[in-house]
Amino acid sequence: MKPIHQNPHFTITHLTIEQPLIHKEPEGDTFEQHILILTPEKASNESPVFFILGGETTISEKRLAKLYKNYGSPPEVIFIYAEHRGYGKSISQQQDQSIPHYVNTRQALADFHQAILHLKEKYTGIWMAAGYSYAGGLVIDFARRYSEDVKAILSSSGVVDWYFTMDAYDKGVRRIFGDALYQRTEKHIHNLTPEKLFDRNWLEREFLIAIIHGISQYKKYKPLFHLFKYLTFFSTKTLLKTLHILDRLFADNQAWKYAKANAKLQLTREEALTMDYQWRTWRFQQCNETGVFEVSAEGKGIFPRTQEDFIAECQALFGEEQPRALKKRWALKSIINRLEVPLVYVAGELDPWQALGARRNLRHKRYTYFFIPGAYHCPDSVNPKLGKRVLDVLLQYAKNR
Structure with missing residues (x-):
């Protein structure tokens, strides 16, 4: 791991993990998945981990530092940001990227799973996962497929109704x-x-x-x-x-x-x-x-x-x-009530995506729904007071599971 950003309050390090393009074919072609780790000054390897599933954009130190700040700058929570395959620098070695067949949700979720298994060898505290917008849907699917990886999940303005x-x-x-x-x-x-x-x-x-x-x-x-x-x-x-x-x-x-x-x-x-x-x-x-x-x-x-x-x-x-x-729809809405992992969902009143997100009244027993009047897309990621409230609930779920 290579330190790339330091200030008096935290250090950000960068690492890459070699991932197979197809996880069922581990001996086949691979790509390097890029990951950023923000470690607060007071955190240890036993501290809680807030693992962010990358979405349809590149990851950056600036974005990670801003997220840390907007969740209240928790002094003992490690923030890890993993890039989604096909975005940023996490792309295959193929010269022709015109049809990126290797970019799909199932393989991306397997990447995140393998990254967590690798990182847990060093970071042994309780793990939480989060996703925003498209990745807010990903994190719900992740909790269904890899329920033992994390103790609780956050879906911020996550889309769950994926119609063509x-x-x-x-x-x-x-x-x-x-x-x-x-x-x-x-x-x-x-x-x-x-x-x-x-x-x-x-x-x-x-x-x-x-x-x-x-x-x-x-x-x-x-x-x-x-x-x-x-x-x-x-x-x-x-x-x-x-x-x-x-x-x-x-x-x-x-x-x-x-x-x-x-x-x-x-x-x-x-x-x-x-x-x-x-x-x-x-x-x-x-x-x-x-x-x-x-x-x-x-x-x-x-x-x-x-x-x-x-x-x-x-x-x-x-x-x-x-x-x-x-021909085949990515269906997430029907699985939420069957999740074994506690879920925190955040919605903004003025978000145009809100109608495709999770509903307030679900049968999931360990579910907290934040509806923010006058707020836009992923409001917890830009509002420190709200972000701190959301993270506190997520931590409570994670510690009690």
């Missing part, structure tokens, strides 16, 4: 935007109707949808929401020109990277390692397994694509065998 297409997100955006803003935005989306797949209008529409995601889901973009509301009164050309400037200034071009990634037909390993195309990997997962493509609840709306449109996009990007997700 869904209008829940659109309904959430309608509620957040209100009728007038929604209708103005719908006109701009209509003005960007593409003539063919992945043309300039398609890219700009995907860019605008990425902006809608950001200002709908995340509290940090709330100031931009009010500016977006004002900009929708102007022409589509002016709206896009200004949004591209804002994307560069405040979001490191993430919205434009989202659009370009979802239209990229071929991907090399070198391109994947730039981390500019991670949304393409998530699009593969959507086509192959998870679904949750956004459609509008009424009329064309701001998500005007149909199931047939998404099928065509999946096949153009990943081949004629896609979308497999249309």
Whole structure:
């Protein structure tokens, strides 16, 4: 393990674990899974461990340090952040990454399981696991498959209803935007109707949808929401020109990277390692397994694509065998009540994903549901007071199991 970040309160170290691409074929090809470990100054190897399942993005020291702070900076809890296969630097050695067959939930969960077994040789305290958004669904599936690995789990805004297409997100955006803003935005989306797949209008529409995601889901973009509301009164050309400037200034071009990634037909390993195309990997997962493509609840709306449109996009990007997700759904909702592991779930009132998350009233005997009025996506990860409350409940479950 290599120390990469130190301050008076904690140290962050980095390590890699060699994982098989297919766990049933351990002698086959492998990749290196990247893991970050934050050890507080007062922690020991016997301290509790908060193990974070990586989701559809890279892991980073900055993100890990912020999570530690937003859970109250517990002086004796070790935070471990494990990267999801196919994201960040945790990718296969194959030069052609265009169709990342090795990226799927079952193999990713097996990675996390093997990582925990390896790390438990050193860290012998009680273990808890956590996941956010997509990984909030992963952690529930993890607890079903590997119930002996951890004593309790946290699912923050975890999605449990994985339909191929869904209008829940659109309904959430309608509620957040209100009728007038929604209708103005719908006109701009209509003005960007593409003539063919992945043309300039398609890219700009995907860019605008990425902006809608950001200002709908995340509290940090709330100031931009009010500016977006004002900009929708102007022409589509002016709206896009200004949004591209804002994307560069405040979001490191993430919205434009989202659009370009979802239209990229071929991907090399070198391109994947730039981390500019991670949304393409998530699009593969959507086509192959998870679904949750956004459609509008009424009329064309701001998500005007149909199931047939998404099928065509999946096949153009990943081949004629896609979308497999249309034939077999990743079903998590039905397993929650059968979990042996205590579950803490956190939901935000203003989160567009909330309708696809866990419900307040479940039969699970060791279940705590935090519903936060006025909050957005994964609210415990950005609010230290709430984060501390959530971690306290999780620790109590873990210590009593």
